[in-house]
Amino acid sequence: MTYTDTHDPFLRTFDRSNALQARLHELVPGGAHTYARGSDQYPEFMAPVLDRGEGARVWDVDGNCYVEYGMGLRSVTLGHGYGPVVEAVAAQIAKGTNFSRPTALEVAAAEDFLALVPGADMVKFAKNGSDATTAAVRLARAVTGRQRVLVCDQPFFSVDDWFIGTTPMNAGTSRDSAPNTGSFRFNDLDSLEESLAATPVACVILEAGTATTEPAPGFLDGVRNLCDRHGALLVFDEMITGFRWSRYGAQGLYGVQPDLSCWGKAMGNGFPIAALAGRREFMELGGLRTDEKRVFLLSTTHGPESAGLAAFRAVVRAYATEDPIGRMESAGRALSRAVNAAASDAGLEDHIEVLGRPSCLVFVARDADRRPSQEFRTLLLQELLARGVLGQSFVVSAAHTDADIALTVDAVRAALPIYKRALETGSATPFLRGRPVAPALRATAAPRRIMSE
Incomplete structure:
Protein backbone atom coordinates (compact mmCIF):
# COMPACT_ATOMS: atom_id res chain seq x y z
CA MET A 1 0.00 0.00 0.00
CA THR A 2 1.31 3.45 -0.86
CA TYR A 3 0.06 6.96 -0.45
CA THR A 4 -1.11 7.22 -4.07
CA ASP A 5 -2.89 3.87 -3.84
CA THR A 6 -5.22 5.08 -1.10
CA HIS A 7 -5.76 8.79 -1.76
CA ASP A 8 -7.26 10.86 -4.49
CA PRO A 9 -4.66 13.17 -5.99
CA PHE A 10 -4.66 16.56 -4.30
CA LEU A 11 -5.18 19.64 -6.38
CA ARG A 12 -2.23 21.33 -4.65
CA THR A 13 1.15 20.86 -6.19
CA PHE A 14 4.49 21.68 -4.61
CA ASP A 15 6.73 21.59 -7.68
CA ARG A 16 8.19 25.09 -7.33
CA SER A 17 8.44 24.79 -3.55
CA ASN A 18 10.30 21.49 -3.86
CA ALA A 19 12.68 22.95 -6.44
CA LEU A 20 13.41 26.01 -4.30
CA GLN A 21 13.79 23.86 -1.19
CA ALA A 22 16.37 21.73 -2.99
CA ARG A 23 18.20 24.89 -3.99
CA LEU A 24 18.06 26.14 -0.39
CA HIS A 25 19.82 22.97 0.75
CA GLU A 26 22.62 23.85 -1.68
CA LEU A 27 22.91 27.40 -0.35
CA VAL A 28 21.88 27.35 3.33
CA PRO A 29 22.90 24.70 5.91
CA GLY A 30 19.74 22.83 6.80
CA GLY A 31 17.82 24.55 4.03
CA ALA A 32 16.42 27.21 6.38
CA HIS A 33 17.74 29.92 8.67
CA THR A 34 15.85 28.54 11.68
CA TYR A 35 15.84 24.82 12.48
CA ALA A 36 12.16 24.95 13.41
CA ARG A 37 11.44 26.16 9.86
CA GLY A 38 13.37 23.30 8.26
CA SER A 39 11.87 20.97 5.68
CA ASP A 40 12.44 18.08 8.10
CA GLN A 41 9.75 19.62 10.30
CA TYR A 42 7.15 19.12 7.56
CA PRO A 43 5.95 16.17 5.48
CA GLU A 44 8.51 15.27 2.86
CA PHE A 45 7.87 16.87 -0.56
CA MET A 46 5.14 19.04 1.03
CA ALA A 47 7.16 21.83 2.64
CA PRO A 48 5.81 25.04 1.11
CA VAL A 49 8.22 27.86 0.27
CA LEU A 50 6.20 30.98 0.94
CA ASP A 51 5.80 34.09 -1.15
CA ARG A 52 3.55 36.43 0.86
CA GLY A 53 1.04 36.73 3.68
CA GLU A 54 -1.96 38.78 4.67
CA GLY A 55 -3.73 38.52 8.00
CA ALA A 56 -3.75 34.82 8.90
CA ARG A 57 -3.35 33.62 5.28
CA VAL A 58 -0.15 32.85 3.38
CA TRP A 59 0.55 31.95 -0.25
CA ASP A 60 3.38 29.74 -1.47
CA VAL A 61 5.38 29.98 -4.70
CA ASP A 62 3.04 27.43 -6.33
CA GLY A 63 0.07 29.71 -5.70
CA ASN A 64 -1.42 27.61 -2.88
CA CYS A 65 -3.22 29.52 -0.14
CA TYR A 66 -3.17 28.38 3.49
CA VAL A 67 -4.52 29.41 6.86
CA GLU A 68 -1.27 29.69 8.79
CA TYR A 69 -0.72 28.73 12.41
CA GLY A 70 2.42 29.30 14.42
CA MET A 71 2.59 32.74 12.81
CA GLY A 72 6.32 33.24 12.38
CA LEU A 73 7.28 31.01 15.33
CA ARG A 74 4.74 32.92 17.47
CA SER A 75 6.21 36.31 16.53
CA VAL A 76 3.14 37.63 14.66
CA THR A 77 0.14 38.35 16.87
CA LEU A 78 -1.58 41.13 14.90
CA GLY A 79 -1.48 39.38 11.53
CA HIS A 80 0.78 39.50 8.48
CA GLY A 81 1.04 42.92 6.91
CA TYR A 82 -0.84 44.59 9.78
CA GLY A 83 -1.40 48.12 8.44
CA PRO A 84 -0.45 50.36 11.39
CA VAL A 85 2.83 48.51 11.93
CA VAL A 86 3.72 48.57 8.22
CA GLU A 87 2.88 52.28 8.00
CA ALA A 88 4.92 53.16 11.08
CA VAL A 89 7.92 51.24 9.79
CA ALA A 90 7.66 52.74 6.29
CA ALA A 91 7.51 56.27 7.69
CA GLN A 92 10.49 55.66 9.95
CA ILE A 93 12.82 53.95 7.49
CA ALA A 94 12.31 56.81 5.03
CA LYS A 95 14.26 58.87 7.58
CA GLY A 96 17.11 56.37 7.80
CA THR A 97 17.57 53.08 9.61
CA GLU A 305 17.89 49.94 14.17
CA SER A 306 14.85 52.10 13.58
CA ALA A 307 12.51 49.69 11.73
CA GLY A 308 12.32 47.30 14.68
CA LEU A 309 11.81 50.10 17.19
CA ALA A 310 9.11 51.71 15.08
CA ALA A 311 7.37 48.34 14.75
CA PHE A 312 7.54 47.87 18.51
CA ARG A 313 6.00 51.26 19.21
CA ALA A 314 3.17 50.53 16.77
CA VAL A 315 2.57 47.17 18.49
CA VAL A 316 2.36 48.93 21.86
CA ARG A 317 -0.24 51.33 20.43
CA ALA A 318 -2.27 48.45 19.00
CA TYR A 319 -2.29 46.65 22.34
CA ALA A 320 -3.38 49.85 24.08
CA THR A 321 -6.27 50.59 21.70
CA GLU A 322 -7.42 47.15 20.55
CA ASP A 323 -7.76 43.77 22.25
CA PRO A 324 -5.47 41.35 20.41
CA ILE A 325 -5.05 39.12 23.47
CA GLY A 326 -8.83 38.79 23.76
CA ARG A 327 -9.19 38.02 20.05
CA MET A 328 -6.47 35.37 20.18
CA GLU A 329 -8.02 33.75 23.24
CA SER A 330 -11.47 33.75 21.63
CA ALA A 331 -10.22 32.25 18.36
CA GLY A 332 -8.16 29.66 20.21
CA ARG A 333 -11.06 28.56 22.39
CA ALA A 334 -13.33 28.19 19.37
CA LEU A 335 -10.70 26.20 17.48
CA SER A 336 -9.81 23.84 20.32
CA ARG A 337 -13.46 23.15 21.16
CA ALA A 338 -14.38 22.39 17.54
CA VAL A 339 -11.36 20.21 16.73
CA ASN A 340 -11.63 18.22 19.95
CA ALA A 341 -15.35 17.76 19.33
CA ALA A 342 -14.68 16.54 15.79
CA ALA A 343 -12.08 14.07 17.08
CA SER A 344 -14.52 12.85 19.72
CA ASP A 345 -17.32 12.44 17.17
CA ALA A 346 -14.98 10.26 15.10
CA GLY A 347 -13.99 8.18 18.13
CA LEU A 348 -10.44 9.57 17.99
CA GLU A 349 -10.39 11.69 21.14
CA ASP A 350 -7.58 9.51 22.56
CA HIS A 351 -5.49 10.01 19.43
CA ILE A 352 -5.91 13.64 18.31
CA GLU A 353 -6.09 16.37 20.92
CA VAL A 354 -5.74 20.15 20.93
CA LEU A 355 -4.50 21.48 24.23
CA GLY A 356 -2.82 24.47 25.82
CA ARG A 357 -3.45 28.12 26.44
CA PRO A 358 -6.02 29.42 23.89
CA SER A 359 -3.54 31.95 22.49
CA CYS A 360 -0.80 29.32 22.19
CA LEU A 361 -2.41 26.00 21.24
CA VAL A 362 -0.60 22.81 20.28
CA PHE A 363 -1.97 19.56 18.91
CA VAL A 364 -0.93 16.04 19.84
CA ALA A 365 -1.09 13.08 17.45
CA ARG A 366 -1.03 9.64 19.05
CA ASP A 367 -0.65 6.14 17.65
CA ALA A 368 -2.79 3.05 18.24
CA ASP A 369 -1.23 2.63 21.69
CA ARG A 370 -2.11 6.26 22.53
CA ARG A 371 1.55 7.32 22.51
CA PRO A 372 2.71 10.56 20.85
CA SER A 373 3.94 9.60 17.39
CA GLN A 374 6.06 11.42 14.81
CA GLU A 375 4.56 9.24 12.08
CA PHE A 376 0.97 10.06 13.00
CA ARG A 377 1.86 13.71 13.54
CA THR A 378 3.27 13.75 10.00
CA LEU A 379 0.09 12.18 8.66
CA LEU A 380 -2.03 14.86 10.29
CA LEU A 381 0.28 17.64 9.03
CA GLN A 382 0.16 16.15 5.54
CA GLU A 383 -3.61 15.93 5.40
CA LEU A 384 -4.05 19.46 6.74
CA LEU A 385 -1.53 20.88 4.27
CA ALA A 386 -3.39 19.23 1.43
CA ARG A 387 -6.54 20.99 2.56
CA GLY A 388 -5.12 24.47 3.05
CA VAL A 389 -3.88 24.51 6.66
CA LEU A 390 -0.19 25.18 7.39
CA GLY A 391 1.19 24.88 10.88
CA GLN A 392 3.20 22.77 13.28
CA SER A 393 0.76 23.91 15.95
CA PHE A 394 -2.55 25.74 16.27
CA VAL A 395 -0.99 28.95 17.57
CA VAL A 396 -3.37 31.71 16.48
CA SER A 397 -3.11 35.45 15.92
CA ALA A 398 -5.61 38.24 16.40
CA ALA A 399 -6.10 38.11 12.61
CA HIS A 400 -7.63 34.61 12.59
CA THR A 401 -11.25 35.01 11.57
CA ASP A 402 -14.28 32.80 12.02
CA ALA A 403 -13.82 31.75 8.39
CA ASP A 404 -10.22 30.72 9.07
CA ILE A 405 -11.29 28.64 12.04
CA ALA A 406 -14.13 27.04 10.05
CA LEU A 407 -11.79 26.11 7.18
CA THR A 408 -9.38 24.55 9.68
CA VAL A 409 -12.08 22.52 11.41
CA ASP A 410 -13.36 21.29 8.03
CA ALA A 411 -9.81 20.25 7.11
CA VAL A 412 -9.45 18.32 10.36
CA ARG A 413 -12.80 16.57 9.83
CA ALA A 414 -11.74 15.53 6.34
CA ALA A 415 -8.43 14.19 7.66
CA LEU A 416 -9.95 12.07 10.42
CA PRO A 417 -11.12 9.10 8.28
CA ILE A 418 -7.59 8.69 6.86
CA TYR A 419 -6.10 8.95 10.34
CA LYS A 420 -8.57 6.30 11.54
CA ARG A 421 -7.63 3.95 8.70
CA ALA A 422 -3.96 4.33 9.61
CA LEU A 423 -4.75 3.44 13.22
CA GLU A 424 -6.62 0.35 12.08
CA THR A 425 -3.68 -0.60 9.87
CA GLY A 426 -1.34 -0.14 12.84
CA SER A 427 0.98 2.31 11.09
CA ALA A 428 0.83 5.74 9.49
CA THR A 429 3.84 5.08 7.26
CA PRO A 430 1.94 3.52 4.31
CA PHE A 431 -0.21 6.65 4.14
CA LEU A 432 2.71 9.12 4.00
CA ARG A 433 4.18 10.66 0.86
CA GLY A 434 7.67 10.54 2.37
CA ARG A 435 9.58 10.15 5.61
CA PRO A 436 8.12 11.30 8.93
CA VAL A 437 9.14 14.56 10.55
CA ALA A 438 12.02 14.48 13.05
CA PRO A 439 12.93 16.47 16.17
CA ALA A 440 14.55 19.80 15.28
CA LEU A 441 17.32 19.38 17.86
CA ARG A 442 18.91 15.99 17.23
CA ALA A 443 22.46 14.69 17.09
CA THR A 444 22.50 13.62 13.42
CA ALA A 445 20.80 14.62 10.18
CA ALA A 446 19.23 11.15 10.07
CA PRO A 447 16.42 10.18 9.90
CA ARG A 448 15.81 13.06 7.48
CA ARG A 449 19.25 13.32 5.93
CA ILE A 450 19.27 15.07 2.55
CA MET A 451 21.42 13.34 -0.04
CA SER A 452 23.70 15.61 -2.08
CA GLU A 453 23.02 15.95 -5.80
Missing part, protein backbone atom coordinates in the same frame (compact mmCIF):
# COMPACT_ATOMS: atom_id res chain seq x y z
CA ASN A 98 20.92 53.07 11.38
CA PHE A 99 23.10 55.88 12.70
CA SER A 100 26.35 56.44 14.56
CA ARG A 101 24.60 57.91 17.62
CA PRO A 102 21.40 57.11 19.55
CA THR A 103 18.13 58.54 18.25
CA ALA A 104 15.11 60.09 19.91
CA LEU A 105 13.23 56.98 18.82
CA GLU A 106 15.35 54.92 21.24
CA VAL A 107 14.24 57.12 24.12
CA ALA A 108 10.56 56.82 23.16
CA ALA A 109 10.78 53.05 22.64
CA ALA A 110 12.53 52.52 25.98
CA GLU A 111 9.90 54.62 27.73
CA ASP A 112 7.12 52.62 26.06
CA PHE A 113 8.71 49.36 27.10
CA LEU A 114 9.42 50.28 30.72
CA ALA A 115 5.88 51.61 31.15
CA LEU A 116 4.64 48.08 30.43
CA VAL A 117 7.08 45.84 32.29
CA PRO A 118 6.58 45.76 36.07
CA GLY A 119 9.74 46.01 38.10
CA ALA A 120 12.06 46.77 35.17
CA ASP A 121 14.06 50.00 35.48
CA MET A 122 16.25 49.77 32.38
CA VAL A 123 16.19 48.06 29.00
CA LYS A 124 18.60 47.26 26.17
CA PHE A 125 17.28 46.36 22.75
CA ALA A 126 18.71 43.65 20.51
CA LYS A 127 17.66 41.66 17.45
CA ASN A 128 17.22 38.10 18.68
CA GLY A 129 16.22 36.32 21.84
CA SER A 130 19.42 34.31 22.28
CA ASP A 131 21.46 37.50 22.59
CA ALA A 132 19.12 38.70 25.33
CA THR A 133 19.15 35.47 27.35
CA THR A 134 22.93 35.12 27.04
CA ALA A 135 23.37 38.73 28.15
CA ALA A 136 21.19 37.95 31.17
CA VAL A 137 23.37 34.96 32.05
CA ARG A 138 26.56 37.01 31.65
CA LEU A 139 25.15 39.79 33.81
CA ALA A 140 24.04 37.34 36.52
CA ARG A 141 27.50 35.79 36.59
CA ALA A 142 29.07 39.22 36.99
CA VAL A 143 26.66 40.21 39.77
CA THR A 144 27.09 37.01 41.78
CA GLY A 145 30.64 35.97 40.92
CA ARG A 146 29.26 32.48 40.20
CA GLN A 147 29.27 30.40 37.02
CA ARG A 148 26.49 27.86 37.38
CA VAL A 149 23.10 28.45 35.70
CA LEU A 150 19.88 26.55 36.36
CA VAL A 151 17.44 26.22 33.47
CA CYS A 152 13.92 24.87 33.68
CA ASP A 153 13.08 21.65 31.83
CA GLN A 154 11.54 23.63 28.98
CA PRO A 155 12.40 23.29 25.27
CA PHE A 156 14.66 26.20 24.36
CA PHE A 157 16.52 29.19 25.79
CA SER A 158 19.45 30.11 23.54
CA VAL A 159 21.63 29.12 20.59
CA ASP A 160 24.70 29.82 22.73
CA ASP A 161 26.89 27.17 24.34
CA TRP A 162 25.58 27.53 27.89
CA PHE A 163 22.27 26.08 26.68
CA ILE A 164 22.90 24.27 23.37
CA GLY A 165 25.76 22.40 25.04
CA THR A 166 23.13 20.60 27.12
CA THR A 167 21.07 19.43 24.11
CA PRO A 168 21.61 16.49 21.72
CA MET A 169 22.78 18.99 19.06
CA ASN A 170 25.90 19.97 21.00
CA ALA A 171 28.67 19.39 18.43
CA GLY A 172 31.18 22.24 18.47
CA THR A 173 30.19 23.62 21.87
CA SER A 174 32.72 24.24 24.61
CA ARG A 175 33.34 21.29 26.92
CA ASP A 176 33.12 23.69 29.84
CA SER A 177 29.63 24.89 28.99
CA ALA A 178 27.35 21.97 29.80
CA PRO A 179 28.78 21.22 33.28
CA ASN A 180 27.99 24.82 34.28
CA THR A 181 24.31 24.44 33.36
CA GLY A 182 21.97 22.45 35.55
CA SER A 183 18.22 21.93 35.39
CA PHE A 184 15.11 21.73 37.52
CA ARG A 185 11.52 20.71 36.89
CA PHE A 186 8.68 23.14 36.30
CA ASN A 187 6.16 23.24 39.15
CA ASP A 188 8.60 21.30 41.36
CA LEU A 189 10.09 23.55 44.03
CA ASP A 190 11.86 20.62 45.69
CA SER A 191 13.90 19.96 42.55
CA LEU A 192 14.88 23.64 42.37
CA GLU A 193 15.80 23.83 46.04
CA GLU A 194 17.92 20.69 45.74
CA SER A 195 19.85 22.15 42.80
CA LEU A 196 20.31 25.53 44.48
CA ALA A 197 21.61 23.90 47.66
CA ALA A 198 24.06 21.65 45.81
CA THR A 199 26.22 24.34 44.15
CA PRO A 200 26.26 28.17 44.21
CA VAL A 201 24.14 29.39 41.30
CA ALA A 202 24.35 32.66 39.34
CA CYS A 203 20.79 32.61 38.01
CA VAL A 204 17.64 30.61 37.55
CA ILE A 205 16.01 30.99 34.13
CA LEU A 206 12.54 29.80 33.13
CA GLU A 207 9.38 30.56 31.23
CA ALA A 208 6.81 31.53 33.87
CA GLY A 209 4.14 29.62 31.94
CA THR A 210 4.08 27.47 28.83
CA ALA A 211 1.56 26.58 26.15
CA THR A 212 0.55 23.44 28.00
CA THR A 213 1.45 24.08 31.65
CA GLU A 214 0.33 26.85 33.96
CA PRO A 215 2.36 27.59 37.10
CA ALA A 216 0.86 25.83 40.10
CA PRO A 217 -0.42 28.12 42.89
CA GLY A 218 2.57 29.39 44.81
CA PHE A 219 5.19 27.99 42.42
CA LEU A 220 6.50 31.27 41.01
CA ASP A 221 6.45 32.92 44.44
CA GLY A 222 8.39 29.93 45.70
CA VAL A 223 10.96 30.28 42.91
CA ARG A 224 11.34 33.97 43.77
CA ASN A 225 11.87 33.16 47.46
CA LEU A 226 14.36 30.38 46.77
CA CYS A 227 16.41 32.62 44.50
CA ASP A 228 16.51 35.31 47.18
CA ARG A 229 17.47 32.79 49.88
CA HIS A 230 20.33 31.33 47.81
CA GLY A 231 21.57 34.60 46.30
CA ALA A 232 20.71 33.72 42.68
CA LEU A 233 19.13 36.13 40.20
CA LEU A 234 15.74 35.20 38.80
CA VAL A 235 15.39 35.50 35.00
CA PHE A 236 12.09 35.16 33.15
CA ASP A 237 12.21 34.21 29.48
CA GLU A 238 9.27 36.20 28.05
CA MET A 239 9.97 35.42 24.39
CA ILE A 240 6.66 33.60 23.97
CA THR A 241 4.64 34.89 26.92
CA GLY A 242 5.34 38.57 26.23
CA PHE A 243 2.50 40.09 24.15
CA ARG A 244 0.79 36.70 23.94
CA TRP A 245 -0.12 36.00 27.57
CA SER A 246 -0.39 39.73 28.30
CA ARG A 247 1.09 42.99 27.04
CA TYR A 248 2.72 43.15 30.48
CA GLY A 249 4.20 39.70 30.03
CA ALA A 250 3.80 36.66 32.26
CA GLN A 251 5.25 38.63 35.15
CA GLY A 252 2.39 41.09 34.89
CA LEU A 253 -0.18 38.31 34.59
CA TYR A 254 1.11 36.16 37.45
CA GLY A 255 2.28 39.00 39.70
CA VAL A 256 5.86 37.82 40.32
CA GLN A 257 8.75 40.10 39.40
CA PRO A 258 12.07 38.67 38.18
CA ASP A 259 15.41 40.43 38.47
CA LEU A 260 15.89 40.27 34.71
CA SER A 261 13.57 39.43 31.83
CA CYS A 262 14.20 38.64 28.17
CA TRP A 263 11.76 39.55 25.40
CA GLY A 264 11.39 39.15 21.64
CA LYS A 265 9.09 37.54 19.07
CA ALA A 266 5.74 39.40 19.21
CA MET A 267 7.36 42.68 20.32
CA GLY A 268 7.55 43.75 16.68
CA ASN A 269 4.75 41.69 15.06
CA GLY A 270 7.39 39.82 13.08
CA PHE A 271 9.95 42.61 12.76
CA PRO A 272 13.25 41.70 14.42
CA ILE A 273 13.53 43.13 17.91
CA ALA A 274 14.39 41.70 21.31
CA ALA A 275 15.10 43.16 24.72
CA LEU A 276 16.82 42.58 28.03
CA ALA A 277 15.16 44.39 30.93
CA GLY A 278 15.92 44.44 34.61
CA ARG A 279 16.58 46.15 37.87
CA ARG A 280 18.79 49.23 37.72
CA GLU A 281 21.35 47.95 40.23
CA PHE A 282 22.15 45.05 37.90
CA MET A 283 21.70 46.66 34.49
CA GLU A 284 24.03 49.56 35.39
CA LEU A 285 26.94 47.11 35.44
CA GLY A 286 26.76 47.35 31.67
CA GLY A 287 26.75 51.13 31.74
CA LEU A 288 28.86 54.14 32.70
CA ARG A 289 27.45 54.89 36.14
CA THR A 290 29.27 52.20 38.09
CA ASP A 291 32.56 51.81 39.90
CA GLU A 292 32.41 48.02 39.47
CA LYS A 293 34.04 46.09 36.65
CA ARG A 294 31.97 46.71 33.52
CA VAL A 295 29.98 43.96 31.86
CA PHE A 296 29.94 43.76 28.07
CA LEU A 297 26.19 43.49 28.21
CA LEU A 298 24.69 44.00 24.75
CA SER A 299 26.46 45.91 22.01
CA THR A 300 25.01 45.24 18.58
CA THR A 301 25.07 47.21 15.36
CA HIS A 302 21.42 46.55 14.67
CA GLY A 303 19.99 46.59 18.21
CA PRO A 304 18.69 50.18 17.90
